[in-house]
Structure formats: structure tokens, C-alpha cells
Amino acid sequence: xxxxxxxxxxxxxxxxxxxxxxxxxxxxxxxxxxxxxxxxxxxxxxxxxxxxxxxxxxxxxxxxxxxxxxxxxxxxxxxxxxxxxxxxxxxxxxxxxxxxxxxxxxxxxxxxxxxxxxxxxxxxxxxxxxxxxxxxxxxxxxxxxxxxxxxxxxxxxxxxxxxxxxxxxxxxxxxxxxxxxxxxxxxxxxxxxxxxxxxxxxxxxxxxxxxxxxxxxxxxxxxxxxxxxxxxxxxxxxxxxxxxxxxxxxxxxxxxxxxxxxxxxxxxxxxxxxxxxxxxxxxxxxxxxxxxxxxxxxxxxxxxxxxxxxxxxxxxxxxxxxxxxxxxxxxxxxxxxxxxxxxxxxxxxxxxxxxxxxxxxxxxxxxxxx
Amino acid sequence: xxxxxxxxxxxxxxxxxxxxxxxxxxxxxxxxxxxxxxxxxxxxxxxxxxxxxxxxxxxxxxxxxxxxxxxxxxxxxxxxxxxxxxxxxxxxxxxxxxxxxxxxxxxxxxxxxxxxxxxxxxxxxxxxxxxxxxxxxxxxxxxxxxxxxxxxxxxxxxxxxxxxxxxxxxxxxxxxxxxxxxxxxxxxxxxxxxxxxxxxxxxxxxxxxxxxxxxxxxxxxxxxxxxxxxxxxxxxxxxxxxxxxxxxxx
Numbered sequence: 001x002x003x004x005x006x007x008x009x010x011x012x013x014x015x016x017x018x019x020x021x022x023x024x025x026x027x028x029x030x031x032x033x034x035x036x037x038x039x040x041x042x043x044x045x046x047x048x049x050x051x052x053x054x055x056x057x058x059x060x061x062x063x064x065x066x067x068x069x070x071x072x073x074x075x076x077x078x079x080x081x082x083x084x085x086x087x088x089x090x091x092x093x094x095x096x097x098x099x100x101x102x103x104x105x106x107x108x109x110x111x112x113x114x115x116x117x118x119x120x121x122x123x124x125x126x127x128x129x130x131x132x133x134x135x136x137x138x139x140x141x142x143x144x145x146x147x148x149x150x151x152x153x154x155x156x157x158x159x160x161x162x163x164x165x166x167x168x169x170x171x172x173x174x175x176x177x178x179x180x181x182x183x184x185x186x187x188x189x190x191x192x193x194x195x196x197x198x199x200x201x202x203x204x205x206x207x208x209x210x211x212x213x214x215x216x217x218x219x220x221x222x223x224x225x226x227x228x229x230x231x232x233x234x235x236x237x238x239x240x241x242x243x244x245x246x247x248x249x250x251x252x253x254x255x256x257x258x259x260x261x262x263x264x265x266x267x268x269x270x271x272x273x274x275x276x277x278x279x280x281x282x283x284x285x286x287x288x289x290x291x292x293x294x295x296x297x298x299x300x301x302x303x304x305x306x307x308x309x310x311x312x313x314x315x316x317x318x319x320x321x322x323x324x325x326x327x328x329x330x331x332x333x334x335x336x337x338x339x340x341x342x343x344x345x346x347x348x349x350x351x352x353x354x355x356x357x358x359x360x361x362x363x364x365x366x367x368x369x370x
Numbered sequence: 371x372x373x374x375x376x377x378x379x380x381x382x383x384x385x386x387x388x389x390x391x392x393x394x395x396x397x398x399x400x401x402x403x404x405x406x407x408x409x410x411x412x413x414x415x416x417x418x419x420x421x422x423x424x425x426x427x428x429x430x431x432x433x434x435x436x437x438x439x440x441x442x443x444x445x446x447x448x449x450x451x452x453x454x455x456x457x458x459x460x461x462x463x464x465x466x467x468x469x470x471x472x473x474x475x476x477x478x479x480x481x482x483x484x485x486x487x488x489x490x491x492x493x494x495x496x497x498x499x500x501x502x503x504x505x506x507x508x509x510x511x512x513x514x515x516x517x518x519x520x521x522x523x524x525x526x527x528x529x530x531x532x533x534x535x536x537x538x539x540x541x542x543x544x545x546x547x548x549x550x551x552x553x554x555x556x557x558x559x560x561x562x563x564x565x566x567x568x569x570x571x572x573x574x575x576x577x578x579x580x581x582x583x584x585x586x587x588x589x590x591x592x593x594x595x596x597x598x599x600x601x602x603x604x605x606x607x608x609x610x611x612x613x614x615x616x617x618x619x620x
Binding site for chain 1: 371372410427428429431459460461462525527528530585612
């Protein structure tokens, strides 16, 4: 099993001049340390207008900075919103290729479609159409990367034949993923031969069922890219401390803040009735574990907060449920001081990572040949 | 921390209805028809429309609803309401700004049992093949006229109606409260379409006429069985909902 880190880049009010810069600089310091400690991936989301919850609207810039300050860690561009009002697919292909070149072939490419009315309404995108535009984009982007020229007439975009440049450094192209939020998207991932990037906080049982079906479907997939990426990643929180109770207390405090910020957004399911958004994104599971800022609740099943021994136990269960990778949120709204976040990373690398060093890989590592 | 409401609770409470208590029986409301429009609103007034217990959603929006109940303990009635969507801690809710009902008896019961800030007016709901029209007329003035245009059928499972929060005074209690009214719905039919506001008089719907709608989101029309339930939760309008709420009944 491999471990990565995952950024929403939440910025708490008050938004003084330094607030956003502090969050970005702290994140970069964490990424540099994570690279030194052997973490495998750093992911950054694309979100727009999500006050406090995520100020990460230009992840390709943040990830470029990450790439230029690190040596080994993969940079996960994801998810990129595959909706024409947000991004033209040729621009997505171009930006991703540049990031792959600058990182020396370390790009992981995640796709998705947004789950909030805050964003969809902001760009005047039709929630009924996002799944279809995502599908069109993920079929076209690999062709933009691999064909000398690409021309297309489709439902959500059309373009005359042009050379989409530059081409990615990885050949044939970087590994592709899709964010799995709505039920059934794991099946879309399997059918298209792309990685399953969990971005919701599922239970072990839910995750195991999803992974099982994903593994079954991907056997007979019709890959959208030039190769199949059959990796499953899940998302988690991380706060590791020598003392289990202290770790759980500080970790749950962070999670409480994350939940609280996420809950303020208008989810597509809530605001706009459409069959394309059957679930309210990550919020149902968060509300099940509802806690307010400052409340100290018991760490829910599978959440990686506590001492190393506890974390090893929980992460072994994720491994057993079929996950190849776990990507961790390290902080939310800067509730945990930076020094403690860094200490948590160091302790995790020292005490927890070795317990997974000899784990047989669930599946071959994702990656196009460089 | 998200933005909190800035409503002057004392001033708002002076206009709030007087409830006889928290312990009320539920009403079963079968065969209801509900037209609901959602519109984004301007941010700055949004904060002033809700009490400090609550957060405006991001972005803030309102629901404008016209409901027809063919049968109830007080006979048939039609109700119209405007709510601003808020967060009570992490829970999405609709905070009632104002309501009108076409029955004196219903108005009395709605105020006393569930804390509706409601007055009487002519309220009508007309379902046609090309549109659904809801209107409220008070003192010969149309204070609300809304439409759902080009209805298309959807699944009732796709419709989300948020529970309501009502600011009220309660007999034998010194301070105002916000009570939660959380009906259940069994949908028989659901449609959605383009929302259109033809007439809206802000001063008639609470908030000192501050409400300004901006971008349309969606309109829905449903036929359903619903209820006005026993009150289950209340909160202090002056304290953050995460810490200032309490359970009334199981």
C-alpha cells in the first residue's frame, strides 16, 4: 500500500493579507517533507468559490510549485473539472502535459465534474449534463496527448484539427483517474479502464463492495486511454501522535472543522433536483458523523487519527478492503499548528509506513512508461 | 469560521408569532401540491435576514413556495412562504421570512402550534400543462406571482425539501426561540422546470424589505402526502446552533 497527501487548501476567516499565502506556504513545506519521507503522491483539487473550504482554484500552479521543490513525489492533478463551462478540454490537456514535463513525468491525472451548486451555478453549468461532458472529455483528452493532431465534433465541444501541444513527458500519457463520489461512478471508472480515486469517506464495507465491483468491471473494460490504470485510492484524514488519545482528540478537532466548512456549501443534490446527482457528495457520511467545531468525538471507523499502532490497524483494514493507496488530508482551516502537522508526518513515516513496506501490491503500480 | 447571521433578534421577535407551547399534535396533510422556486439572493442582505444562530449558505438562496392542502384538521387551505436557506451548524435548513394562508383558522393554528409568521391573504396555485402558477394577493395587491415554466417529469427521489426554522415567542418563556418544523414527504408525482418571478414585493415578506433575488436556480412541483409534525428541536436564536440547540420530543 502507498500513501499520499491531498489538499483542499482551506483558508479560515478572517482573510487578511497573509491568510491565503500562509496556507499555501504551509502546504508546500508539508509537501517537501512528505517527499523526503517517502510519501508517494500529492493531490490538489480544483474547486471554485468554496469560501473557506477550498481556495484551490488553480491546482496546476500549486502542483507545479510542488514539483519544482521535490524529487520523487508524484503530483496528482485532481480532480480537473471536465465541464466545458469550467475548462476547455484542450486547455486541460495542455496544462496537464506541461505539468508532466516540468515534474519529469510525475503527473497523475484525475478527472471529475463538481458536486456543488456553488460551483456549477457559478459557471452556469447545467447539472444534468456534467456526467455526459465528463465522459466526452475523458475519451478525447488521451487522444489529444497521443495523436499528432486532434479534431472533433461532439456534443459538449468541437474543434478543427490542431496539434495540442506540448505532449506529456510520460509515454503514452500519464495515468488517468476519476473521482468517485456518486454511487456508480466506480463502475464508470472500471468500464473506462481508469483509476478509482475515492474522495468520500466510506466505511470499510462500502469500500470493499465498491472495489470488488470495480475490479470485476475493469477486467472487460474499454479503456479510454492507451493503457489501463486499475488502481484504487481512498481518502482519509491523518493525525499521528505518540499518545492515542491526544492524536484522536486533535485529529477529531480538525475533522470537525472540515465537516463544518463543507456543510456550508450548496450541494448540487440539495439545490437542484437531478438524477445525475443522486448523492450529496461527501456530506452524507460527514453528517452521519456530525460534530461541531470544538467537539471531541470518538474517531469513526477507519479514520487515521491516533497513535501509530491504531493507525496501522485501521490502514490494514483499508488494505484488506482492496485499496492500493490512501491519500491523507493533513489539516483543515489551519486548526493544527504547522509544527504539529510536520511532526505527525514524521511519526507516520517512521512508525507506520514500515508496517506496509512489505505489503504485496494489490495491483501493478499505475504509470505510463517514461 | 463561516459568516453568522446579523439579524436583530429582539426586533424580529417583536413581530414573531406567539406559540402556546412546544407540545403540539401533528397534522396529516394528504394529497398536497407544492410549487417551490429557488433563487439566489444578494449576499449582504442575506446576513441581516437571519439570526446569529445560523449561517447563510454559500451562495445564499431563498425558496418561494405555494402549497395547497386539500384536507386538514381545519379544512382545506393554501399556504405561501418565503424562506432563506441557512445552515444550523452543519444542517441545511430553510429559515422562514414570511408566510400567507387563505384561512383565518389555519393561520391561527399555524402560528400557535408551529410558530409560522403568517398572515391571511388570497393564495392560489394553478397547475396547467405548460406551467404552474402560484400567486398571493393581499389588500388587492399582488405580493407574489411565480411560475414554473415547461414542466418535465422527474423522480420524487430527486427532490429535496429542507426542514424549516421558525422564529417564535412561546407563552411563559422570556426569550424567543427558533423551532424546527420538519415534515416528511411521500411523493406521488414530481416535475421541475424553469423558475420565473413575475411579481415579488420584498416588504411583504419580512426582512424589512431587504431581500433581493438575483439568479434563478430551479422550480419544482410535486404531489405528495406530507404532515406538520410534532416539534422535535428548538434553538436559541442568539447562540450558534451547534451549541444552542435542544431536543423537544423524541
